[in-house]
Amino acid sequence: MELRHLRAFVAVAEEKHFGRAADRLHMAQPPLSQQIRRLESELGVELLHRTTRKVELAPAGEVFLERARALLQDAEQAKEDAQRAARGEVGKLAVGFTGSATYALLPALAAALRQQLPGVELDLRGELLTPAQVQGLTEHTLDLALLRPPVKRRDLTIEVVVTEPLVAVLPQHHRLAERTEVPVEELKTEPFVAYPSHFRSVLHDAVEQTCAAHGFKPNVALEVAETATLVSFVAAGIGVSLVPLSVTRFAVVGAVYRPLAGDPTRVELALAYRHDDASPVLARALEIVRHALTTTGV
Template sequence: MELRHLRYFVAVAEECHFGRAADRLHIAQPALSHQIKQLEAELGVELLTRTTRKVQLTPAGERYLDRARAVLASVDAAGVEAGRVSRGDVGRVAIGFTGSATYELLPSLARVLRRDFPGIELDLKGEMLTPDQVTALVEETLDIGFLRPPVREPGLVVQVLRREPLIAVLPASHPLTGRDTVRLADLRDEPFICYPSHHRSVVYDAVFDACQQAGFVPSVVQEVGETSTLVSFVAGGLGVALVPASVRHLQITGSQYRPLAGTTREVQLAAATRADDLSPHVAKVLSRAHSLLGGPR
């Protein structure tokens, strides 16, 4: 039995006429009659009674019609679903965000993806350091990572989305909050709250480079992996910090953000994916992220 036999039978049953069914199916009437006889012979059941004037379903034919319609509907639905998968309209995408991107990019990208790709399931993971994202990408527990280059894993494709300057985070009671901008040299005697050292955070290295260019080495009193905790420590008066400009979207009472005057140090935000990942739904999400941030597609 083939699917065409079911389609032929349904057409005849709905038209109750071999001629009209043949016209609907665009085949010759004798060929259609032969196919229905083949189907009945294979089933060993009479599905239709035929007279010179009309065609009627037998009780077995009525029940078979219900099942045939259900089978054809399932096959059609499977074809539609396969097309949606092929186009990337459905699927699951696990996305990691570095700390600073968690508070700006994550919410804005999530809103856009929910609106434009409702069939794609999102697994969003915030506050992930770049080395942790690289490991997760290689182990295939992440599909896309929004992280800070450089990334030296040969199996990943890394595309820079934008560059952003470092800004200062100060306790709200700090005297420098009275200024519109802050000179980095004015923070030389301040205790610093920093991201993790030992190459676990690109921002840590950027902060040290910026401070050394300003003529001093920062005195680090605390290393913190999560951006929200870092800013909270500053708000609590434990020190000051330098963070990417996007962190200003994280508002914590007791902290103030100020641009740095005379400092051009920037950090990059990039999207990383596995080089061998050809999933269309991952490509769609990545393309939308590029559009959102104004980067190349």
């Protein structure tokens, strides 16, 4: 059963006239009559009663008209769905965010993706360390990640989008909280709330390298994986820490952020995705995220 035969039948049934139906379909009347006869032959029933003056639906035609309209509507919807899928407007997308970028970027990027891809089912996961995101990408549980390089995987594309300095986060009543800038060496005797070492946190290494460049190894009082928890523990007076500038978007009562004196260490934020992923949804999401990142002010 061909769609063109269904369209021909519906046009004749609705116009009740072969000539008008042929005009509606932009075709000659003889081929239209042939299509109707072929459809009746295929079904083994008479769909139309024809006279020299008019065309009327046979009982079988009345039933078949309703089904034919539904089939044509389903076919048109299937066509539209396929075209939307090819444009990356429908499907699923799982996005991971490193903890230190969750609060600065996730709300803005989630809003942009939901607004521009309303037909895409989004799975947004915050507070993920870089190793967990790399694992998610390689295991196909994530499609896109915002993580901290370096990442040494040949199967992943790493696209640096932001470079930002480390800043100090201090308890509100800390002796250095009144400073406009904090010299890193002034933190030598302070207890640190640090990102975990055993998960190979990129920020853990960046903080250690910063301290080493100023002649000391941080005295780690506590290790935590989640940035929100880290800042909360600092606010509670457990220690101090160094975090990327974007974390300053996360306000916690009792914690203050201060720039580091001199030329502070800078860390990168990158988009990561499988470079053999040809998903149209991913391609559209990358366009949206790249554009949104230019307006976040990170």
